Amino acid sequence: MSSESISQSINVVHPITLSHGKNAEVWDTEGKRYIDFVGGIGVLNLGHCHPRIVEAIREQASRLTHYAFNAAQHSPYIDLMQRLTAFIPVDYPVSGMLTNSGAEAAENALKIVRGATGRSAVIAFDGAFHGRTLATLNLNGKVAPYKQKVGTLPGPVYHLPYPSKDNGVTCAEALKALDRLFSVEIDVNDVACFIVEPVQGEAGFLALDVEFAQALRRFCGEKNILLIADEIQSGFGRTGERFAFSRLGIEPDLILLAKSIAGGMPLGAVVGRKALLDTLPKGGLGGTYSGNPVACAAALATLDEMTDANLQAWGAQQEEAIVSRYQAWRRDKISPYLGRLTGVGAMRGIELAHADGTPAAAQLSQLLALARDAGLLLMPSGKSRHIIRLLAPLTTEAAVLEEGLDIFAACLARLD
Incomplete structure (x- = not known):
């Protein structure tokens, strides 16, 4: 945290300063664009700055x-x-x-x-x-x-x-x-x-x-x-x-x-x-x-x-995208650290673990940095800080969601 006027007891996951956002995308004060899979930690199911x-x-x-x-x-x-x-x-x-x-x-x-x-x-x-x-x-x-x-x-x-x-x-x-x-x-x-x-x-x-x-x-x-x-x-x-x-x-x-x-x-x-x-x-x-x-x-x-029709459609679309991509990553063995898929609907977590099942917390920290550098913001969770929780807005455009999952996969494959 750069400002001495802010309590140092506040922990910030990503050392960037955001300027503005639209739906599932945000930009920092340097003008860099990120796909937002954090969503204000679950606050932005309808995305940033929904017009209505x-x-x-x-x-x-x-x-x-x-x-x-x-x-x-x-x-x-x-x-x-x-x-x-x-x-x-x-x-x-x-x-x-x-x-x-x-x-x-x-x-x-x-x-x-x-x-x-x-x-x-x-x-x-x-x-x-x-x-x-x-x-x-x-x-x-x-x-x-x-x-x-x-x-x-x-x-x-x-x-x-x-x-x-x-x-x-x-x-x-x-x-x-x-x-x-x-x-x-x-x-x-x-x-x-x-x-x-x-x-x-x-x-x-x-x-x-x-x-x-x-x-x-x-x-x-x-x-x-x-x-x-x-x-x-x-x-x-x-x-x-x-x-x-x-x-x-x-x-x-x-x-x-x-x-x-x-x-x-x-x-x-x-x-x-x-x-x-x-x-x-x-x-x-x-x-x-x-x-x-x-x-x-x-x-x-x-x-x-938030009509029932909208919620069901958004949830089903995002769940299908996440689950299908996860299954493909497992099938293709893109990373030895890819663990379980947790949760239900669009509320999904991806675990990072070693071959013996123990949490791969160091690799998750590496993934956070790699993804951020590539333009994707992720949020850690889990007792050992070894599970990525996916909280992209439910309204995320299909192409933006796929782009974010592409970045996730590429960074996952790079883990040491």
């Missing part, structure tokens, strides 16, 4: 740039919540609140479940990522770098193995760990909620085991424990559906939203069963900037574009 979103921002900015909804209501907040709650694919009455970020959505969800259940314990999963605020840090299933040097974290929080075909943890193993947890660590009657990502992001795009998800939903219902689905990265079409929990055949009680909700504007939400959202006393929820009018206008324009 830009116009909505401009129009709203000329009318009302801000008002604290706790002080007086404004139309963009009301209109968005009506549209957003209708967009949630569940059978129960939905309500919610807007926040500034995903972490803030998670924090408010914790308040809601405490108020609704009278309990405080939370169960999360190994490899999870739910935010960088103090309470969400303890939910994360990874110590370095998030939990280092920050002292005692809010709790109590317990973690279970995350079962997925992508990490080799089975449903049976996770259920056995669940049984042990309640036999050894905590009384089940003290647990307020489980919080789970239908597809883990930070861990390398690991898709939750369907059998386990359904068993967990039944368990929560039997024990009066709430189930929170963190759809902050997996939501808004990334898996080819509105939200990834639909593929699991379950309905969570609360859903956390952010990232691609508003085309790049800072916005999040916690939505779910209306009875839960109405539990806390008046004034128990809210925030000065939560549901800013300009961000709400951007989100309304985003929802206009």
Whole structure:
């Protein structure tokens, strides 16, 4: 990081400075073009500067740039919540609140479940990522770098193995760990909620085991424990559906939203069963900037574009391109470090591993630099920082997507 005015505790993956972008392409201040497979870490499912979103921002900015909804209501907040709650694919009455970020959505969800259940314990999963605020840090299933040097974290929080075909943890193993947890660590009657990502992001795009998800939903219902689905990265079409929990055949009680909700504007939400959202006393929820009018206008324009037909078409096109190219790379043996393909839909990770299956973290770092020099931006993930997570906009033009995958393959073949 070049500026001494910026905290050196912020880590930047790519040592470049961006100037502008359009859909899946960005340019740095030196004029160099890059294909963007990072997408603001999952924020830009509709790409950079989508014309409909830009116009909505401009129009709203000329009318009302801000008002604290706790002080007086404004139309963009009301209109968005009506549209957003209708967009949630569940059978129960939905309500919610807007926040500034995903972490803030998670924090408010914790308040809601405490108020609704009278309990405080939370169960999360190994490899999870739910935010960088103090309470969400303890939910994360990874110590370095998030939990280092920050002292005692809010709790109590317990973690279970995350079962997925992508990490080799089975449903049976996770259920056995669940049984042990309640036999050894905590009384089940003290647990307020489980919080789970239908597809883990930070861990390398690991898709939750369907059998386990359904068993967990039944368990929560039997024990009066709430189930929170963190759809902050997996939501808004990334898996080819509105939200990834639909593929699991379950309905969570609360859903956390952010990232691609508003085309790049800072916005999040916690939505779910209306009875839960109405539990806390008046004034128990809210925030000065939560549901800013300009961000709400951007989100309304985003929802206009996210029809089921569009999401399915975009997801299928991108999934087919990624999977077919990956299979060809495996068949042609273009690199000894090409490992598994993780995830579902267009939410895909590509693992780099040695022949014995151990993570090839050094080669991933090399790949990041080679690809950047060749005009492609990539994002690392995984416990050992050995999985590339592909987050190109869903709206990426076919030719640009193929160009990016060509660069990826060429750089992969060059790894030492």
